[in-house]
Amino acid sequence: MNKPQGRPAGPPPIGRHPGPRFNGPAEKAKDQKATLKRIWSYLKNQRVGIMSSIFFVVVSTLLSLLGPLLIGRIIDDYILRFNIEGAIRMILVLAGIYIVSAIFTWLQTFMMIRVSQKTIRELRQQLFEKFQSLPIAIYDKRQQGDLMSRMTNDIENLNAALSQSIIQIVSTVLSVVGTGIAMFYLNWVLAVVTLLVIPIIIWSTKQIIKRSSKNFSQRQRDLGNLNGFIEETISNSHITTLFGKEEQTVAQFKEANEKLRASALKADITSGFLGPINNFINNLGIGLVIGVGALLVIVNFGVSVGVIASFVTYTRQFFRPINQLSNLFNTFQSAIAGAERVFEILDEQNESADVPEAITKNRYEGDVEFRNVEFAYQPNKPVLRKLSFRAKAGETIAFVGPTGSGKTTIIQLLNRFYDAASGEILIDGQDIKRYKMANLRNHIGVVLQDTYLFSGSVRENIRYGKLDATDEEVERAAETAYAHNFIKYLPQGYDTMLVSGGMNLSQGQRQLIAIARAILEDPDILILDEATSSVDTMTEVHIQKGLNNLMQGRTSFVIAHRLKTIENADQILVIKDGAILEQGNHDGLMEQKGLYASLQHQLQVQQ
Numbered sequence: 001m002n003k004p005q006g007r008p009a010g011p012p013p014i015g016r017h018p019g020p021r022f023n024g025p026a027e028k029a030k031d032q033k034a035t036l037k038r039i040w041s042y043l044k045n046q047r048v049g050i051m052s053s054i055f056f057v058v059v060s061t062l063l064s065l066l067g068p069l070l071i072g073r074i075i076d077d078y079i080l081r082f083n084i085e086g087a088i089r090m091i092l093v094l095a096g097i098y099i100v101s102a103i104f105t106w107l108q109t110f111m112m113i114r115v116s117q118k119t120i121r122e123l124r125q126q127l128f129e130k131f132q133s134l135p136i137a138i139y140d141k142r143q144q145g146d147l148m149s150r151m152t153n154d155i156e157n158l159n160a161a162l163s164q165s166i167i168q169i170v171s172t173v174l175s176v177v178g179t180g181i182a183m184f185y186l187n188w189v190l191a192v193v194t195l196l197v198i199p200i201i202i203w204s205t206k207q208i209i210k211r212s213s214k215n216f217s218q219r220q221r222d223l224g225n226l227n228g229f230i231e232e233t234i235s236n237s238h239i240t241t242l243f244g245k246e247e248q249t250v251a252q253f254k255e256a257n258e259k260l261r262a263s264a265l266k267a268d269i270t271s272g273f274l275g276p277i278n279n280f281i282n283n284l285g286i287g288l289v290i291g292v293g294a295l296l297v298i299v300n301f302g303v304s305v306g307v308i309a310s311f312v313t314y315t316r317q318f319f320r321p322i323n324q325l326s327n328l329f330n331t332f333q334s335a336i337a338g339a340e341r342v343f344e345i346l347d348e349q350n351e352s353a354d355v356p357e358a359i360t361k362n363r364y365e366g367d368v369e370f371r372n373v374e375f376a377y378q379p380n381k382p383v384l385r386k387l388s389f390r391a392k393a394g395e396t397i398a399f400v401g402p403t404g405s406g407k408t409t410i411i412q413l414l415n416r417f418y419d420a421a422s423g424e425i426l427i428d429g430q431d432i433k434r435y436k437m438a439n440l441r442n443h444i445g446v447v448l449q450d451t452y453l454f455s456g457s458v459r460e461n462i463r464y465g466k467l468d469a470t471d472e473e474v475e476r477a478a479e480t481a482y483a484h485n486f487i488k489y490l491p492q493g494y495d496t497m498l499v500s501g502g503m504n505l506s507q508g509q510r511q512l513i514a515i516a517r518a519i520l521e522d523p524d525i526l527i528l529d530e531a532t533s534s535v536d537t538m539t540e541v542h543i544q545k546g547l548n549n550l551m552q553g554r555t556s557f558v559i560a561h562r563l564k565t566i567e568n569a570d571q572i573l574v575i576k577d578g579a580i581l582e583q584g585n586h587d588g589l590m591e592q593k594g595l596y597a598s599l600q601h602q603l604q605v606q607q
């Protein structure tokens with residue numbers, strides 16, 4: 001089990017020599033007992049697999065205990081008596097024992113891997129399904145990387161522990177106890193000599209672990225920093241290039257890389273002592289056994305050459321698992337800590353359930369009203385303050401206002417990503433909480449600034465709005481969205497494949513596809529977060545026409561950045577600090593010469 005412990009997971013150290021080694025401090029679960037109990041609840045269904053695995057491990061350990069005993073017998077009863085034929089026969093028996101033991105070891109590993117893979121598949125499935133039903137607030141609250149690492153690292157750690165460490169712990173304990181009994185059975189003086197070495201092994205291992213722990217924590221921190229830096233740089237590579245910061249980035253990386261080299265070296269040097277020191281002590285133990293054994297032969301204390309040979313093999317068999325135990329427990333502990341993190345997500349509250357007898361509708365008129373709505377993401381930091389407005393069916397409402405004023409939050413509440421703390425949001429005269437959430441969301445279409453396009457063809461991306469749409473419907477929607485013109489000039493037209501979220505299209509083109517998708521979806525209420533970045537005039541005209549077609553006949557809420565959309569809106573709400581500062585249509589607001597008029601002036605300058 002030479003796996004780096006704790007998080008973040010790193011590559012296994014290269015160039016290690018054989019023998020035990022400390023792999024860093026283990027991360028402990030907050031409540032080990034409860035987590036173990038819960039892991040057992042997953043394993044319970046696979047009792048047969050686990051029991052047969054334990055049976056195999058017991059048999060293979062017992063067989064491997066027989067080996068050294070037989071070696072002693074072969075020497076004393078056959079070789080020293082020059083019975084070569086008998087010796088060969090016994091050696092064949094010995095080989096048979098080791099072969100059967102190896103087969104049983106393989107069987108035990110096979111059974112346990114099956115058990116582990118089944119358990120992990122179930123857990124992974126549950127976790128993924130949970131991700132689908134978690135409220136959006138969780139994704140806002142937790143880092144994406146953290147959630148990803150629970151799905152990958154933590155589950156993988158548990159997999160390693162289930163498939164290997166548990167059985168290894170069982171076999172280690174069995175083999176230490178069994179070897180101890182066999183040694184006492186053979187000769188109690190030599191057994192005591194062997195036992196004397198154990199405190200030295202434990203003491204030296206402890207000393208080294210104490211010193212390495214600090215260095216390993218530093219190595220993990222430096223590795224985490226380096227990985228974080230790499231991730232950030234790769235995902236923002238265009239920004240780095242844009243600002244010409246390549247040299248600076250390389251210099252920063254060099255520094256982090258050097259820090260990791262230094263701390264990894266320190267950690268590996270200290271932990272690297274463990275192998276040679278333990279080897280030295282093991283050999284010392286064997287030397288002692290041989291020396292004392294020889295003395296006992298001389299004084300005729302019931303020790304034969306064969307007994308010494310058995311003892312040498314047993315001594316090796318005895319020390320090896322003791323050396324490994326601390327690492328095994330470390331792996332095991334990290335796995336439990338990982339499982340606990342997985343369970344933590346599984347225990348998160350799902351998105352609030354629908355009220356009993358929730359309403360479903362085939363069509364929403366689109367009459368939307370906010371009544372004294374208040375909301376805060378964090379306690380004592382109000383984002384919306386007694387917000388009230390009404391959008392009559394079919395109207396276009398534009399939200400404008402400074403950054404951070406709460407425009408996106410209004411939309412989040414309408415979508416029920418969050419619920420209002422107080423006040424009411426009504427659609428067609430009913431509180432939105434009375435509608436079945438999935439039904440309501442199916443009738444609300446969203447076109448966001450960062451259009452979500454997935455890797456697939458243009459056609460598939462548009463069809464995402466209505467999965468059973470025919471090719472003709474897809475193309476008709478693209479035409480209405482004014483997207484058809486650019487799509488037909490793409491290398492494979494509608495079958496052109498999009499890569500990494502549509503990075504092979506311009507931002508304007510991506511938005512045209514999103515508009516086509518929304519047209520196909522044909523929602524009753526539309527939410528539109530206009531892109532801020534400027535696009536070429538032709539695309540701009542197409543987007544505007546596409547949007548006009550899309551907004552036709554449905555209530556539309558627009559976080560507006562473009563003059564045209566704002567001017568044509570039925571109502572413009574100027575939001576500041578979570579409240580409506582000004583309200584009216586374009587002409588009326590311009591006359592007021594307030595915030596709206598000055599924002600318009602800024603927009604005109606920009607465009």
Ligand SMILES: Nc1ncnc2c1ncn2[C@@H]1O[C@H](COP(=O)(O)OP(=O)(O)OP(=O)(O)O)[C@@H](O)[C@H]1O
Nearest residue numbers: 140141377378383402403404405406407408409410
């Ligand atoms: N998930 C969140 N958790 C905590 N605070 C948040 C969260 N999302 C937004 N906020 C805060 O709520 C306030 C309103 O944010 P919101 O995104 O609604 O503003 P906005 O008007 O849409 O801004 P922009 O024009 O920049 O998109 C801001 O102060 C923001 O920092």
